[in-house]
Amino acid sequence: MKKTLLSLAAVAALAFGTQEVKAQSPQRAAIGVVFDGSIGDLWGVQYKQSMGGANNGQAQVMFDDHVVAVGADWQHARPFRGAPGLGWYAGVGAQLTFVDAGDNITYVGLRPQLGLEFKIPSAPIGLHADWKPNWTLNHGSDFDASTFSFGIKYTLR
Numbered sequence: 001m002k003k004t005l006l007s008l009a010a011v012a013a014l015a016f017g018t019q020e021v022k023a024q025s026p027q028r029a030a031i032g033v034v035f036d037g038s039i040g041d042l043w044g045v046q047y048k049q050s051m052g053g054a055n056n057g058q059a060q061v062m063f064d065d066h067v068v069a070v071g072a073d074w075q076h077a078r079p080f081r082g083a084p085g086l087g088w089y090a091g092v093g094a095q096l097t098f099v100d101a102g103d104n105i106t107y108v109g110l111r112p113q114l115g116l117e118f119k120i121p122s123a124p125i126g127l128h129a130d131w132k133p134n135w136t137l138n139h140g141s142d143f144d145a146s147t148f149s150f151g152i153k154y155t156l157r
Helices: 002-024
Strands: 032-036 041-049 055-064 067-079 084-101 105-121 126-129 135-137 141-143 148-155
Touching: 032 055, 041 067, 041 135, 055 135, 067 105, 105 148
Parallel strands: none
Antiparallel strands: 032 041, 032 148, 041 055, 055 067, 067 084, 084 105, 105 126, 105 135, 126 148, 135 141
């Protein structure tokens, strides 16, 4: 019971802290679709949330034949001067990729990223394109620098 109460208190504190950060951040939350070229052609859903200042958190769930990938990223984003709605970001994330092609394999990966994002100033729509290499840390460790992702998001607030 004590562990349950402590867990609930921790979740409540994090939720309250997130609400405070959102109120101070000029950036918005967004949800959309994403295409990722790692391990085949992954398509999925992506959610991005400002964490205050230039920091953003992003989570995605993507699918392909016999593949499910779940990832979370941290991004440092900055606007370009004189180009309303256009900015760049750099970050890193972790990804778990579950492959069911006869024998179930789970890949653990690190995903650095460098990209551009454009929020249409007169509409709640944002577009992004990034270079997002995939560094697999297990099953032989592999680095694939040829992967990109792009997506379109709807701004929630």
